[in-house]
Amino acid sequence: MKSAPFEHHEPDTVDEAVSLLESLDDPTILAGGQSLVPMLRFRLANPDVVVDINGIDSLDYLREEDGSLRLGALARHADVEDSDLIDGEYGSFADAAPLVADPQIRNRGTVVGSVAQADPKGDWGSILLAHEGEVIATGPDGDRAIPADEFFLLPYDTTLGEQELITEIRVPAPGPNEGSAYHKLKRKTGDYAMAGVGARLVFDDGVIESAGIGMTAVDITNARATDAEEHLEGERPSPDLFAKAGELAAEQSNPESDEHGGADYKERMVDVLAQRALSDAAERAGTVTVERRVTQ
């Protein structure tokens, strides 16, 4: 099926894009298009105007700067997958990138677009939450940083303003005692998650100073497992500690039964995936190796 007709604008700069968003009626932003194009074709989205940001070269970056990892709005999933910086320091990003869809889609789809789409089954939202990252929105009044916690509202709905463009997402660069990981259960290669858990642990002298856990596909948005995070902080890692954290994350999740599994099963998977992600994060932090209580 064809999309309904639309006006296609291709700004070259962020300023130009923002003034288009300001002046046009009901514009939709097109980045990688791997979700939007099918939505247009099935007429689930019928915008009069599409603002295509692929020509804004200044948004095509993935770099560390001023203590943060920054991904511009045109950083593709494949850019994350191929990045040495990611590979060396950002375990959760390195885990997640190759699990997003398939190679063709990773070549086009963007991380920021995935976050903006706010599909609760999207992987990057959980990672952004686990890392306590920020979404940088640029609008007529300039930039504002939206904490990941305050970004996701409902499926496909966020606190981004109508005249704002997400230009970047950023997460704090890890210190030497930090590790992160992402585990995802999917029915088969290329699928959305049935459940996913991202974890980030920061240690101070063997004690967990700070913990972040984000969950995929088990609530109406990507969600943080705050009870589990609180339980971990101030403690030394152990199989029992991680098992309890997995249990708390499962309790805080709110999955729906569907053709791939019942809610009980998915809760149990949150428990398992949380333990695996925490165990990997602890190991990558270089502090400890925690035996997993849950077998693979």
Add this chain to the structure above:
Amino acid sequence: MTDEREITLTVNGTEHTIEVEPRRLLVHAIREDLDMTGTHIGCDTGNCGACTVLKDGEPIKSCLMFAAQADGAEILTVEGMEDLPEADDIHPLQEGFREEHGLQCGYCTPGMLMAGKALLDEHPDPDEETIRDAISGNLCRCTGYQNIVRSIEYAADELENRAAADGGAVATDGTADAEPAASPEGGHATPEFGGDADTFCGREDCCGGPDGADPFDRDALLDDAGDGDGTGDADGRDDADAGADATDRGDTK
């Protein structure tokens, strides 16, 4: 609203200037405006990969991109494969699919070939897992993928052999193929399907050699299928790790 704009696409080395509406998909521009119907449309959802083409060397799904977004790009479609420098008569990948029975109905094949081409450009000597990853965005409902994987392996071997024949260049990791050298005709067939005497590689159970099956002797093949000799490919059916259920929408972020 229906304003058309002029775009330039370089497809298989030939520059084309066409007028398209903004909503025109790249795949429709290729098939309908340029009359190159080798690139297929399978699922309309971005799942099946039949519409895979290389845009500036990268595999993308041409049904998930508007033609206007490819303005100025270099596109490679299946029609261009036989004209590539590494192609002889046909491209080694196409040869691989023929030799290893990498297709049945053939619908997914153009996309598989493009995914395979992108893979071999980057990894000339891929292991099986890498091949399966590379075609994980391409669905095949016929083959069970086993023969597609073998077809791509065949092409990798063939390209390596040709490189070696062209002046001793071997794979960049320096490991030459430990298997017996292929015949000048191009490789040996798998033990499952023997080649004919012209391409006999000299190995037992291979290429029509001693105990090798004649690929065209259907009765012999059927006889063999039950004896655990591996003639049949029944184990291939369920190995759909690289595949998917066509009714499901995959992750199309």
